[in-house]
Amino acid sequence: MSTAQTLKKTALNKTLKKHKGKLVDFHGWELPIQFEGILKEHAAVRNSVGIFDVSHMGQIFFNGPDAFKLIQKSTTNDFRLATIGRGVYSHITNEEAGIVDDIIGFCLALNRYIVIVNATTIEKDYEWLKKKALKMNVEVVDRSSEFSMIALQGPKAIDIMEKFAPEANNLLRFGIIEKKILDKDCFISRTGYTGEDGFEITAPHEIITDIWQQFMELGSPYDITPCGLGARDTLRLEAGYLLYGQDADDDNTTIAANCAWAVCFEKGEFTGRDILLKQKQEGIKRKLKGIILEERGVPRPGCKVFKDGKEIGKLTSATYSPTLKKGIGVGYLNMPKLKSGEEIEIELHSKLVKAKISKLPFYRGSAYKI
Amino acid sequence: MPKQEEIKYTKTHEWIFVEGANATIGISEHAQGEMGDVVFVELPKIDQKIEKEKPCAVVESVKSAFDIYAAASGDVTAINDKLNGDPALINTSPLEDGWMYKIKLGNQDELKDLMDFAAYQEFVKQSV
Numbered sequence: 001m002s003t004a005q006t007l008k009k010t011a012l013n014k015t016l017k018k019h020k021g022k023l024v025d026f027h028g029w030e031l032p033i034q035f036e037g038i039l040k041e042h043a044a045v046r047n048s049v050g051i052f053d054v055s056h057m058g059q060i061f062f063n064g065p066d067a068f069k070l071i072q073k074s075t076t077n078d079f080r081l082a083t084i085g086r087g088v089y090s091h092i093t094n095e096e097a098g099i100v101d102d103i104i105g106f107c108l109a110l111n112r113y114i115v116i117v118n119a120t121t122i123e124k125d126y127e128w129l130k131k132k133a134l135k136m137n138v139e140v141v142d143r144s145s146e147f148s149m150i151a152l153q154g155p156k157a158i159d160i161m162e163k164f165a166p167e168a169n170n171l172l173r174f175g176i177i178e179k180k181i182l183d184k185d186c187f188i189s190r191t192g193y194t195g196e197d198g199f200e201i202t203a204p205h206e207i208i209t210d211i212w213q214q215f216m217e218l219g220s221p222y223d224i225t226p227c228g229l230g231a232r233d234t235l236r237l238e239a240g241y242l243l244y245g246q247d248a249d250d251d252n253t254t255i256a257a258n259c260a261w262a263v264c265f266e267k268g269e270f271t272g273r274d275i276l277l278k279q280k281q282e283g284i285k286r287k288l289k290g291i292i293l294e295e296r297g298v299p300r301p302g303c304k305v306f307k308d309g310k311e312i313g314k315l316t317s318a319t320y321s322p323t324l325k326k327g328i329g330v331g332y333l334n335m336p337k338l339k340s341g342e343e344i345e346i347e348l349h350s351k352l353v354k355a356k357i358s359k360l361p362f363y364r365g366s367a368y369k370i
Numbered sequence: 371m372p373k374q375e376e377i378k379y380t381k382t383h384e385w386i387f388v389e390g391a392n393a394t395i396g397i398s399e400h401a402q403g404e405m406g407d408v409v410f411v412e413l414p415k416i417d418q419k420i421e422k423e424k425p426c427a428v429v430e431s432v433k434s435a436f437d438i439y440a441a442a443s444g445d446v447t448a449i450n451d452k453l454n455g456d457p458a459l460i461n462t463s464p465l466e467d468g469w470m471y472k473i474k475l476g477n478q479d480e481l482k483d484l485m486d487f488a489a490y491q492e493f494v495k496q497s498v
């Protein structure tokens with residue numbers, strides 16, 4: 001493809017090519033959609049361990065006496081839970097309570113946080129957070145261009161980590177440690193986007209290929225499998241995780257995105273709080289719901305959803321679930337009170353196919369057993 | 371089992387193996403590789419009349435849905451039921467166990483503009 005020359009390459013680009021990754025344009029990044037196949041990669045993560053290049057993700061640091069105040073007031077969740085060495089999933093909100101981004105913020109030390117942000121929103125988040133920090137005593141630093149990132153995901157990830165960095169094995173879910181690897185400052189967190197136990201390793205570009213290689217060697221007894229964006233998407237959708245830009249955006253709130261659990265009203269003022277509180281108390285017109293097909297077929301983003309012959313919304317994410325062997329999806333439906341099990345229909349190739357509202361997540365992997 | 375040199379290809383990546391008045395149709399090795407893991411196949415119905423270059427089947431992979439176009443016009447005489455239970459046969463054996471349907475040919479003249487294997491390979495190389 002002639003456009004490939006203009007795509008941004010991660011520091012692992014050569015490694016991805018060596019593993020015969022099928023590289024595609026992912027929001028301006030040259031990244032693999034798959035290696036040997038999405039189903040094989042998906043199964044590897046569910047049953048053993050997979051390795052992903054997620055270097056496109058961003059890292060924004062908050063440094064200073066008001067670091068806590070900034071993260072607590074500009075996002076929905078409660079960062080009192082993020083004690084030193086712990087992280088919290090949260091949403092950065094705009095004045096209308098729309099989701100600027102979904103993030104994980106970690107407290108590294110007193111007055112020092114690292115915020116992992118989505119690739120497509122790095123600049124937007126940075127500008128927004130800087131604005132929020134204007135009258136605070138805190139420095140907001142975008143260091144995304146300094147770091148690469150590997151996700152090691154699956155029930156066997158811990159067996160690899162035991163040999164790579166034994167101290168990381170003591171981490172709880174959403175825990176983080178700072179660690180020198182090959183004499184460079186790196187971060188290891190017990191997080192991921194697959195629903196399985198696993199780790200995300202943030203490290204400078206110059207050592208990331210070495211780290212990948214070490215994981216491949218330590219992981220060979222477990223058939224460690226390089227995984228692409230295709231498997232990342234099927235894994236995260238089964239696990240009920242939002243994809244920013246598809247399932248969450250500036251125009252939808254955290255309550256609408258079915259993430260009320262990530263909103264803490266008790267913590268006091270934060271951007272968008274009043275609107276979210278009103279939505280919680282008075283209800284909302286549209287809400288993100290899970291659907292599962294009762295018949296054969298594969299739903300796709302954009303498919304229309306019907307209830308009793310009336311269109312009630314569209315799917316924002318949808319695919320074949322390799323674990324459930326059924327079509328699954330999520331979308332904003334204008335019947336927010338539909339209960340799981342209620343019958344609906346999905347339009348596939350101009351035909352209506354039977355489906356049901358499903359609880360989320362669709363599948364609970366080893367991440368829930370830590 | 372058809373030999374590679376006995377098979378003709380369409381520009382939309384279907385193959386057709388003609389035996390007298392009848393033909394077997396599937397998708398090419400190249401096409402299955404591009405589609406990725408196939409998880410669902412919607413086949414035409416027996417006795418259905420299909421028309422050359424019109425969509426007559428759908429192959430769904432994890433990634434996307436792909437229309438399969440009729441390689442030639444005719445009446446469907448058989449479909450590969452095994453694909454309903456094991457759609458991955460399209461990936462593992464696109465030219466043999468992964469065949470899709472058979473037809474009684476409506477018009478032999480339509481076969482003239484199809485490509486042989488060498489021409490198809492060249493076509494694939496140029497379209498990448």
